[in-house]
Amino acid sequence: MKAILSLDQGTTSSRALLFDRTGHILALAQQEFTQHFPEPGWVEHDGEEIWRTQLRVTQSALQQSALAAADIGAIGITNQRETTILWDRASGKPVAPAIVWQDRRTAAICDQLKADGHENRIRAKTGLVVDAYFSGTKLRWLLDHVPGAREKATRGELAFGTIDSWLIWNLTGGKLHATDVSNASRTMLFDIHRLAWDEELLALLDIPRSVLPQIVSSSEVVGHTACEGLPTGIPIGGVAGDQQAALFGQACHEPRMAKNTYGTGCFMLMNTGERAVTSQHRLISTVAWRLGSKHGAKTHYALEGSVFIGGAAVQWLRDGLGIIGSSAEIEALATSVPDSGGVFLVPAFAGLGAPHWDANARGTILGLTRGSTRAHIARATLDAIAYQSAELAQAMRDDADIPLSELRVDGGAAVNNLLMQFQADLIGVKVIRPQITETTALGAAYLAGLAVGFWDSTAEITSLWSVDRVFLPGAAREQAQARMQKWMRAVERAKDWA
Numbered sequence: 471m472k473a474i475l476s477l478d479q480g481t482t483s484s485r486a487l488l489f490d491r492t493g494h495i496l497a498l499a500q501q502e503f504t505q506h507f508p509e510p511g512w513v514e515h516d517g518e519e520i521w522r523t524q525l526r527v528t529q530s531a532l533q534q535s536a537l538a539a540a541d542i543g544a545i546g547i548t549n550q551r552e553t554t555i556l557w558d559r560a561s562g563k564p565v566a567p568a569i570v571w572q573d574r575r576t577a578a579i580c581d582q583l584k585a586d587g588h589e590n591r592i593r594a595k596t597g598l599v600v601d602a603y604f605s606g607t608k609l610r611w612l613l614d615h616v617p618g619a620r621e622k623a624t625r626g627e628l629a630f631g632t633i634d635s636w637l638i639w640n641l642t643g644g645k646l647h648a649t650d651v652s653n654a655s656r657t658m659l660f661d662i663h664r665l666a667w668d669e670e671l672l673a674l675l676d677i678p679r680s681v682l683p684q685i686v687s688s689s690e691v692v693g694h695t696a697c698e699g700l701p702t703g704i705p706i707g708g709v710a711g712d713q714q715a716a717l718f719g720q721a722c723h724e725p726r727m728a729k730n731t732y733g734t735g736c737f738m739l740m741n742t743g744e745r746a747v748t749s750q751h752r753l754i755s756t757v758a759w760r761l762g763s764k765h766g767a768k769t770h771y772a773l774e775g776s777v778f779i780g781g782a783a784v785q786w787l788r789d790g791l792g793i794i795g796s797s798a799e800i801e802a803l804a805t806s807v808p809d810s811g812g813v814f815l816v817p818a819f820a821g822l823g824a825p826h827w828d829a830n831a832r833g834t835i836l837g838l839t840r841g842s843t844r845a846h847i848a849r850a851t852l853d854a855i856a857y858q859s860a861e862l863a864q865a866m867r868d869d870a871d872i873p874l875s876e877l878r879v880d881g882g883a884a885v886n887n888l889l890m891q892f893q894a895d896l897i898g899v900k901v902i903r904p905q906i907t908e909t910t911a912l913g914a915a916y917l918a919g920l921a922v923g924f925w926d927s928t929a930e931i932t933s934l935w936s937v938d939r940v941f942l943p944g945a946a947r948e949q950a951q952a953r954m955q956k957w958m959r960a961v962e963r964a965k966d967w968a
Contacts, residue, residue, distance in 0.1 A: 471541065471542070471543030471544075471922065471924050472490070472537055472541040472542075472543075473488045473489060473490055473496055473535065473537055473541060473542055473543065474488070474489050474542070474543050474544055474545075474546060474915040474916075474918050474919045474924055475487075475488055475528070475531070475532070475542050475544070475545045475546070475704070475915075475918075476488070476489060476545075476546045476547075476548065476911040476912070476914045476915040476918070477524060477528060477545060477546070477547045477548070477637060477914070478548050478549075478712070478908075478910055478911040478914065479520060479524055479547070479548070479549045479550060479633050479634075479637060480549075480550050480712065480733065480734065480910075481550045481553075481570065481571070481572070481733075481734040481735075481782075482502055482503070482505065482734060482782075482785070483500050483501060483502040483503065483523075484500070484501055484503060484520060484523040484524040484526075484527050485498065485499065485500040485501075485527055485911065486498070486499050486500075486524070486527040486528040486530070486531040486532075487531060487908060487911045487912075487915070488531055488532075488534075488535050488537070488542075489911075489912060489915045489919075491924065491925070492934060493906060493912055493915075493916075493931075493934040493935075494906070495906070495908065496534075496535050496537075497531040497532070497534035497535040498531060498534075498908075499526075499527035499528075499530035499531040499534065500527060501523045501526060501527050502523075503515070503516070503519050503520060503523045504516065504519060506567060509575075510968075511573070511574040511575060511577075511820070511968070512573055512574070512575050513569075513570040513572045513573040513820070514567035514568060514569060514570060514573070515553065515567065515568040515570055516564075516567060516568070517555045517557065517564040517567070517568045517636060518563070518564065520568070520633065520636070521636065521637070521640050524637060525640075525697075525699050525700070528700060529699060529700070532700075539701030539702075539703070539704060542701075542704050543705075543707075543918070543919060543922045543923075543924040544691070544704070544705040544706065544707030544708065544918040544919065544921060544922045544924065545641070545695070545704055545705065545706045545707065545708075545918060546707065546708030546709070546710075546715075546911075546913075546914030546915045546916070546917055546918030546919070547634050547637055547638065547706065547708065547709045547710075547914055548634075548709075548710055548711065548712050548715035548910050548911060548913065548914035549632065549633035549634045549637065549653070549711060549712060550570075550571060550633055550712060550734075551571060551632060551633075551653060551656045551711040551712060551713065552571035552603055552604055552605050552608075552632065552656050552657075553568055553569065553570045553571050553605075553632060553633050554568060554569045554605045554608035554609050554612065554630070554632065555568040555569075555630070555631055555632070555633065555635075555636050556609065556612045556613075556616070556619065556623075556628055556629070556630050556681070557628065557629055557631075557636070557639075558622070558627060558628060558629075559626075559627055559628065559629050559644075559647075560627065562639070562640070562644050565612075565616050565619055565622075565628065566612055566615075566616045566619075568633075568636075569608040569611065569612065571603060572735075572778060572779075572820040573602065573608065573820075574602050574820060574821055574829050575602070575611060576602040576607035576608055576610070576611050577602045577821075577829035577830070579602070579607045579610060579611070580600045580601055580602050580607055580829070583600050583607075583674070584600050588600070588674060591670075592658060592671065592674075593748075595661045595662070595663070595668055595670075595671065596655070596657075596658050596659075596660060596661065596662060596668075596671070597655065597662050597746055597748075597754055597755030597756055597771075598656075598658055598754050598755075598756075599752065599754060599827050600658070601823075601827055601829065602821075602829055603776065603778070603823065604656055604657060604658040605632060605656060605657040605658065605659070606657050606658035606659045606671070606675050606677070607658070607675065609630050609657075609659075609675070609677055609681070610675045610676060610677060613676070613677065620678075623678050623680065623681045624678050624680070625680075626680040628681050629647050629681060629683070630677075630681040630682060630683070631647070631649060631683050632649060632653045632656065632657070632711075634649055634650065634653050634709050634711070635647060635648060635649045635653070635683045638692070638693065638706060638709070640697055641693070641695050641696075641697055641700070641706060642693045642694065642695065642696050642697070642706070643696040643697045645693065645696060646692065646693040647683045647684065648683045648684045648685070648686050648692055648693070648709075649683040649684075649685065649686070649709070650685070650686050650687060650688045650709035650710060650711075650759075650760070651665055651685060651686075651687065651688060651757045651759070651760045651769065652688055652709075652710045652711045652714040652715075652756070652757050652758065652759055652760075653709070653710070653711045654667075654683075654685055654757070655756045655757035656711060656756065658671065658675075659671050659672060659675070659677065659682070660685075662746055662755065662756070662757050662771070663746065665685065665757075665760070665769065666685065667679065667682055667685070686709065687760040687761065687762045687767070688708065688709055688710045688714070688759040688760050688761065688917050689707065689708050689759065689760075689761045689762050689764075689917040689918070689920045689921045690707065690762030690763075690764070690921050691705045691706065691707045691921050691922065692706050692707075692709070693705075693706045694706065705918075705921070705922055706918075707917070707918035707919070707920075707921035707922050708914050708915070708916070708917030708918030708919070708920075708921060709914075709917070710759055710913060710914055710917055712731075712733075712737075712910045713731055713737040713739055713774065713910075714739070714756070714757070714758050714759055714772065714913070715909075715910050715911075715912075715913030715914045715917070716729060716731045716737075716739075716880055716881075716909045716910040716913055717729055717739045717741060717758055717759075717772060717913065718758070718759055718913035718916055718917060719880070719908075719909030719910060719911075719912035719913025719914075719915075719916060720878045720880060720904065720909050720913070720935070721928075721931060721932040721934075721935040722739075722740075722741050722878065723741065723770075723928045723931075723932060724741060724743075725741050725742055725743035726740065726741065726742075727740070727741050727878075728740040728741070728866065728874060728876075728877055728878070729877070729878040729879065729880065729909075730859055730862075730863075730877055730878075730879050730880075730893075731879075731880050731881040731884075731909075731910065732780055732781060732855065732859075732879065732880070732881035732882065732883035732884045732886075732889070733780060733781055733881040733882060733883070733910075734779075734780065734781055734782045734785075735776060735777050735778050735779060735780045735781075735782065735823070736776075736777035736780035736781075736855060736858060736859050736862075736881075737774060737775070737776055737777070738774065738775045738859060738862040738863065738866060738877075739756075739758070739772040739773065739774045740772060740773045740774075740866050741758060741770060741771075741772055742755075742770075742771045742772055742773055743770060743771070744768060744769060744770060744771070745771060746771040747771065747773055747869065749773060749865070749869045750868070750869060751825055751865035751866075751868050751869050752824055752825040752826070752827060752865065753773050753774060753775050753824055753825065753862070753865050753866065753869060754773070754774050754775075754776070754824070755771060755772075755773060755774075756771065756772055756773075756774050757769060757770075757771060757772075758770040758771055758772040759917065761917075761920065762920075762921055764920070764921065773866055773869055774824075775823070775824040775825065775861075775862030775865060775866060776823040776824050777823050777824070777855075777858040777859060777862065778818075778819075778820045778821060778822070778823045779817040779818070779819050779820060779833075780817075780855050780858070780859075780881075780883065781797070781855070781881070781882055781883045782817070782819070783815070783817040783819075783851050783854060783855065784797050784800050784851060784852075784883070785797065786817070786819065787800065787847070787848060787851055791847075793844045793847060793848060794848065797882075800848050800851070800852065800886070801852075801886050801887070801888050801889075803844070803845050803848040804845065804848040804849040804851075804852050804888055805888055806845045807843070807845045807846055807849055809849065810837075810846050810849040810850040810853055811837075811839070811841065811842055811843075811846040811849075812837040812839070813835065813836070813837045813838060813842055813846045813847060813849070813850040814834075814835070814836045814837050814850055814853075814854070814956065814957060814960035815833075815834070815835050815836075815847065815850040815851050815853075815854045816831075816833060816834045816835075816836070816854065816960050816961055816963075816964040817833050817851070817854050817858075818831035818832050818833050818834065818964045818965075818967075819832070819833045821968075822961070822964070822965070824861075824862060824865065825861060825862070825865045826961065826965065828965050828966060829968075830965070830966045830967060830968040831961075831964045831965045831966065831967060831968075832964060832967040832968055833964065834960065834963055834964040834967075835847070835850070836960050836963060837960075852886065852888060852889045852892065853892060855883065855889060856889060856892045856893040856896050857896065857953075857954065857957040859893060859896075859897075860893070860896040860897050860954060861954075863877065863897045864897075874897070874899050875899060875900075876899055876900050876901075876902055877893075877897065877899060877900075877901050877902070878902050878903075878904065879893070879901055879902065879903050879907075880903075880904065880907045880908075880909040880910070881907065881910070884903055884907050885903075885907065887939075887941075890903060890939075890941045891941050891944070893941070894941040894942060894943045894944070895943050895944055895945035895950055896945075896950050896953065896954065897943070897950075898943050898947055898950060899943065900940050900941065900942050900943070901940070901941040902937055902939075902940050902941075903937070903938045903939050903940075903941070904935060904936060904937060904938055905936045905937065905938040906936075907938075916931050
C-alpha cells in the first residue's frame with residue numbers, strides 16, 4: 471500500500487485527494503457543482519451531479535498520481551452532513567433534488583415539534599436541538615411532498631441517505647446501503663447513547679424504518695468498489711461527516727481538544743471523550759467517531775457549535791455583490807482599511823445556528839455611512855466569521871468548564887492571516903494553523919488507513935501533525951469584549967426577520 475484515497479464531498483465542490491504515509495498530499499482534484507435556490511430559504515443539489523463530479527475528480531486524482539489500483543490501501547469518505555437524498559433502489563436514481571443542510575423549508579415542522587412538547591425528548595436521545603438543519607425533517611418533507619414517495623418507501627422501494635450513503639451506494643454498484651455513526655448522529659433519528667435508529671423518533675416523524683441505511687463504524691472495511699469508471703475491489707475503510715473527520719485529522723484525539731473549520735460554514739468541535747456531554751448553552755452533542763474492533767471499538771463524542779454561513783459569505787461578496795473577483799482577493803481588500811469603520815455584517819442568509827438557533831433570522835448590514843466602502847464591507851465580512859466563531863468558543867468554555875488553551879484551525883479560510891489574527895484577538899487564546907490544512911480529507915484518510923493497517927495507531931497519526939503558524943492574541947480583553955458586545959447588538963437586529 472502506497473497511498474490512501476480520500477473522497478471529500480463538500481457543499482460547493484467534490485474533491486479527491488491521495489495521501490502518503492506521512493500525511494502529505496500526492497494528488498488533488500476538485501470540481502465545483504451547481505447550487506440551486508428554487509425558493510427563498512431553499513437550497514438544493516442534484517444528487518446525480520454530485521456523483522458525476524465525485525467520480526470525475528477521483529479518476530483525475532488517480533491519473534495524476536500514476537498509482538496502480540493495488541497501491542491504494544483504502545478509500546476514506548467524508549461529506550457535507552445533513553444534506554438529504556432519497557433514491558429508488560431499483561434504478562439508483564434520486565426521486566427528487568437533495569435538500570441541503572442549509573435549507574430552511576422544514577422550519578415549520580420543527581416549530582410544531584417544539585410546540586407539541588417533543589424538544590427535550592428529542593434532545594435527550596439525539597443530542598441535537600430541534601432545527602431544520604438536521605436530516606429527519608428533510609426526509610419527512612420528501613416523503614410528504616414527492617408524489618408516491620411515501621407509498622414506495624413503505625414498500626421498501628426507496629433508500630434514504632446523507633451524502634456518505636449516496637457515495638457508498640454508487641461506489642459499490644448499489645450493493646451497500648450504509649452510513650457511519652457520525653453521520654447517523656446528525657439525522658435527529660438516531661439515539662447517540664444506544665448507537666441505533668430510534669423507533670419512537672421514527673414514529674414521531676412518520677418515517678418507515680425500511681428507508682434507513684445500516685449503521686457502521688467510522689473506521690472499518692465496509693465494502694469494496696464495484697462501479698463503472700473506477701478499479702474494482704478497493705476497500706472502503708473510513709466514513710465520517712466532514713467536521714468529525716476534521717477533528718480526527720487535527721489529531722484532537724483526547725478530551726478537551728478543539729478545532730474550528732472555516733469552510734462554507736464554520737464548525738467548532740471539542741472532543742469530550744467516551745461521554746456525551748449535554749450542553750447548557752445551546753451547543754449540540756454529537757458522535758465524533760467510532761473506531762472498529764481492530765482499535766478497541768471505542769466511540770468518541772464531541773460538543774459542536776455550527777455557524778451556517780462562514781466562507782459562504784465571501785462567496786456572496788464574489789457572486790452576489792461582485793465586490794471581489796475571487797475569494798482570494800478579500801484579504802488584500804479587507805487589509806486596505808484599518809478596521810470595518812463601524813460596519814457590521816450578520817450573514818444570517820440561512821438563519822442563525824448555534825447558539826441562537828433562529829431559523830427566521832436573515833442577513834443584515836448595519837453601521838453604514840457615506841464613508842463606507844467595499845473594503846469596509848469586506849472587512850466586516852471577515853470579522854463576522856470570527857465573531858460567530860467566538861460565540862461558539864465562549865459557549866464551549868462555559869459547557870466544558872475548562873478554559874480553552876488553544877484552538878486548532880483548518881478549512882479554506884484558515885489561510886487568511888487577517889481573519890486568524892482577529893480570531894485570536896477575540897477569543898483570547900492562541901490559534902494554531904497546521905502545515906496541512908486539508909484536515910477534513912486527511913481525517914477521512916486516517917480513519918480508512920487505520921482500518922487496513924496503513925497507519926498503526928492514533929499515536930502514530932498524532933506524531934504526523936505539525937504547526938505552520940501560531941497566532942497569539944494581541945488585543946486587550948476589554949477591547950475584545952467591547953467588540954463582541956457591539957456584535958451581539960447587530961445579531962439581535964437580524965433575528966426573527968422572516
